[in-house]
Amino acid sequence: MVKQQKPLSARNQFLFRFMRDKYLHLLVLPAMLYFIIFCYVPMYGLIVAFKDFSFTKGILDSPWVGMKHFEAFFDSIFFFRLIKNTIILSVMTLIFSFPIPIIFALLLNEVKFKKFRNTIQTISYFPHFVSIVIVVGMMHILLSPETGLINAILSVFNIEPIAFMQSSGWFRPLYVLSNIWQSFGWSSIIYLAALSGVQLELYEAAQIDGAGRFKQVLHVSIPAILPIVIILFILQIGGLMEVGYEKILLMYNPGIYEVSDVISTYVYRKSILGGEYSFGTAIGFFNNVINFILIVVVNSISKKVSSVSLW
């Protein structure tokens, strides 16, 4: 005998599904707690930007001061310099660091010996796993004017020793070069993965149509990685106001603040070292808003032009 099942009311249905999934809730709970405590609570903490925070009063009881800290930042003599340094480093990274993994992947994809290809690839990843402290430490060692290898080589050509790490002219090239060294191999993986997915028939068809090696790259390989290139480009532009401040903190010194001081390093000095927490929060908030606007704008442009979108 089959019993007629009464349709559950909306509320009961919700309860039924909630109870059915109870262990799934339990499994997702620790991660949710993490996101709420360590991501959403700090977002709420942004109200500190509109207050005069002091540790004795705490976040809630510190007095409101409106836009005071934002105005102070906009009026600051460092405002223009920080924005300029941040953008120059980002744009330099975009121009030099972004295309190199693409070119590297395309060249590596042309190599037909699998062993050779894999070896080169494995070697190219390695710097990605070297910590930033070691990277900057090696720069200090290799570029030292007294004992560094580079200056020893330069002296063979009768070039006076250069204090690379103390020179404001060398800061940006060194930042970008070390960035390329550390990331080109690792960043190329995603392109190589896309290239290895291209069917061989496509290349053969292009050959029959009379396409040489260069034309095959142009008309088969590059279209295959283009969507990924666009997505990564959007993300890069979205992070235009975000630079590798951890590395800068290790590389810079007061003598070269002129070219090396960026928004995040300034926030670090002002707030963590200087105790001006509200001021630093306001600057960080401003930076976040710009980042968000950038990524939304670039994404919508990309959607219109190429129909590739992040969401």
Next chain:
Amino acid sequence: MLIKKSTGEKIFDIGNMIFLFLVACITVYPMLFILASSLSDYNAILRNEVFVWPVGFTWAGYADVFGDGSIFKAYYNTLWYTFVGTFINLALTLMAAYSLSRKYYMLRSPVTMIIAVTMFFSGGMIPNFLLINELGLYDTRWAMVLPGAVSVFNLIMAREFLSNTIPDELSEAAKIDGANDIHIFFRIVLPLSKPIIAVLALYYGVGHWNAFFNAMIYLKSADYLPLSLYLRRLLVLGTTNFSSGTMMDPLLVNDPTAVIGITQRIKYASIIVTMLPVLISYPFFQKYFAKGVMIGSIKA
């Protein structure tokens, strides 16, 4: 190949391989130089005679590093942060990834939404710093492992992996046999997730091993400082005083040039000692490197 290679193509192929070989050489050279120098005589280092191979081979640099002893505490701390941190990362990420990989899970989209938002908005450096203080985590070991306990990117990667490896039908069939989701997680999901666990452990583990900024702002006591800060003091700030081995040799103490050379060698040796676990596990893990990116890019 359908069509024979032309001479131009052959030249390109050979030129291309030579070029890539040179790129690889430039990439490894700095590490090779450090390794060779760490095993060389300090006079050879001072005279810039070391290029690829140790000159006047000696272990004295390593004896100096270990003789001083202050590296052990930092080493222990970094090991602690790496193991405990990676364990927390793996537990939280895999559990959440399993729930979110079930298409029938009622909170799948709201939870995914809440998590995805954090990729685009964040409190930033100072609100995070204030939170760590408010929670009483400042200058404790937990400040190194709790912030960043789940990476959104890794969570999405694990979710993609699980929804492909363990289809809804499989977990539903197990439920009909009387298992609940906790059983399924431990008896089915974990045993089938070895590749993704390896990839996640690698990504999270290297992150902990190299972590530097959080240690700098959240830690104060010398007892908790990791290797990254030990190296920063030695390599970047140059404020470490070594009182061991060769440094205390009465013949050398009053020779400033020798001290420079020995200090230099201590720096090289410290770098190698710090990188040793990464260097050793590199060949073991390297087959997983690309895998993670492949899994992650299925979505893209």
